[in-house]
Amino acid sequence: MVKLCVGAETIDDLADWQARQLQRIPEPVHHTRMMPKRAEEMLDGGSIYWVIKRAIRVRQRIIDIRAITDEEGRAMCELVFDTDLVRTYAQAKRPFQGWRYLKPTDAPRDLKTGEAARDIPPDLDAALKQAGVW
Structure with missing residues (x-):
C-alpha cells in the first residue's frame, strides 16, 4: 500500500508524529474511510x-487492519503498523488522494545500513541510473 504522508517534510517528522501517538496509544495507527479489499x-x-x-x-x-467506528458513528478502517520505520530508496510518486495498492515488484528496495548517504532526490537518482553512474 502506498499513502501520502500529509504534513510531513521528512522521515523524522513521521517518526515524531508516531512517537507522540505512542504516548496515548500502544501502537502506531492510521485511520482511513475505506477497508482494503485485499x-x-x-x-x-x-x-x-x-x-x-x-517520493516514497x-x-x-x-x-x-481493523474495522472501527469513529466518534460520529461512521465506519472506518484502522491500519496498525510495526513501530520500525524502514528507509527505502527514494522513488518519485505524483500526488494522489487516499491510498493505492503497490505491487511488490514496483516497491523501492530498502536501504541497507550505511546506504543512507545514497538517499538522494528521486529525479537525480533516476538521472544517475540512466547515465549509468549507478
Missing part, C-alpha cells in the same frame, strides 16, 4: 510505503 494479502507481510515530499522514502510493516 486486507488478507496486506497482512501477509505487507507494508505501507509513505510518500514524503513527492520509508515503509512500515502492516500488522493489523
